[in-house]
Amino acid sequence: MIERMTNTKQQVRKFYDQIGWMQAGDGLYQNARYEDLRSISRDYIHKCHLRVSRHLAPTGKFLLDGGSGPVQWPEYLTYSEGYRYRLCADISITALKEARKKLGERGLYIVADIAHLPMKSDVFDGAVSLHAIHHLPLSEHRRAYQEFQRVLKVERTAVIVNGWHEPLLMRMAEPFIQVGRLLSGRGLKRKKDWSTEDDQAGTFVEKMTPRWLKKELKNTVNYTVHPWRSLSPRFMRWFVRPQVGGAAFLKVIFWLEEHFPWFFGKHGQYPMIVIRKVASRD
Numbered sequence: 001m002i003e004r005m006t007n008t009k010q011q012v013r014k015f016y017d018q019i020g021w022m023q024a025g026d027g028l029y030q031n032a033r034y035e036d037l038r039s040i041s042r043d044y045i046h047k048c049h050l051r052v053s054r055h056l057a058p059t060g061k062f063l064l065d066g067g068s069g070p071v072q073w074p075e076y077l078t079y080s081e082g083y084r085y086r087l088c089a090d091i092s093i094t095a096l097k098e099a100r101k102k103l104g105e106r107g108l109y110i111v112a113d114i115a116h117l118p119m120k121s122d123v124f125d126g127a128v129s130l131h132a133i134h135h136l137p138l139s140e141h142r143r144a145y146q147e148f149q150r151v152l153k154v155e156r157t158a159v160i161v162n163g164w165h166e167p168l169l170m171r172m173a174e175p176f177i178q179v180g181r182l183l184s185g186r187g188l189k190r191k192k193d194w195s196t197e198d199d200q201a202g203t204f205v206e207k208m209t210p211r212w213l214k215k216e217l218k219n220t221v222n223y224t225v226h227p228w229r230s231l232s233p234r235f236m237r238w239f240v241r242p243q244v245g246g247a248a249f250l251k252v253i254f255w256l257e258e259h260f261p262w263f264f265g266k267h268g269q270y271p272m273i274v275i276r277k278v279a280s281r282d
């Protein structure tokens, strides 16, 4: 069991060291190919990225970035603007070398596993982790959430972004995507391959459902769920078309996410799990 976990992590590390964080030109990494990079989607994606800061303490000494990668999008830099140091923890050395180019002396860099953080408890004023926990086997997800909570100071927050496993909105869209594939001569895609078509799945990924998370974290992690971004890159590439009101459609979706956070946090593709550390009663 332990050997299998180690192999999985080695496989993930190798992927990011040798492929994911290789430069692909235009300042982008290979990993960016999983994102919808079209100009029509830029504004929506930008606003979703900025949602993270709303839940973080604006200032502090240390912000932890668990599975930081190279801090690849400009918006990510804003999370630590009010902090003295951003501590990037990643299993990929290539990721950390690239992160250093962005953060320089404002960054601290350690090769570490987010399921076994090598820091003392109660030291961080804030923490973020985007699209990293899903690279752990499901059996280690709870431990990673607990670790983020452990290293936070009391009353401080951690913002974790991950993808749900087959969320309702994406399931509803899938039959239309399959019809689109047939009409464009691409053939049907098997259900097990839906999310791997262009989601962040170049290597090992295991995602959870809201129900599973609730059961796993019950009585151990104090968290709330908010929408980060409801639409997957796959959904956006199929349905957001410049010629047919794509920009207006994305504005409506963003408005809906803002006004119905409970629904979109639970049923959209990417939730933001906000952990608030409370003082222990003993």
Ligand SMILES: C[S@@+](CC[C@H](N)C(=O)[O-])C[C@H]1O[C@@H](n2cnc3c(N)ncnc32)[C@H](O)[C@@H]1O
Pocket: 009, 012, 013, 016, 066, 067, 068, 069, 070, 071, 072, 073, 089, 090, 091, 092, 095, 112, 113, 114, 115, 129, 130, 131, 132, 135, 136, 200
């Ligand atoms: C999909 S990338 C996301 C990077 C960045 N957070 C972002 O949103 O662009 C996942 C990152 O998590 C790192 N990672 C995967 N498993 C990890 C683990 N167990 N501990 C620490 N980092 C891990 C990978 O090396 C990679 O840099």
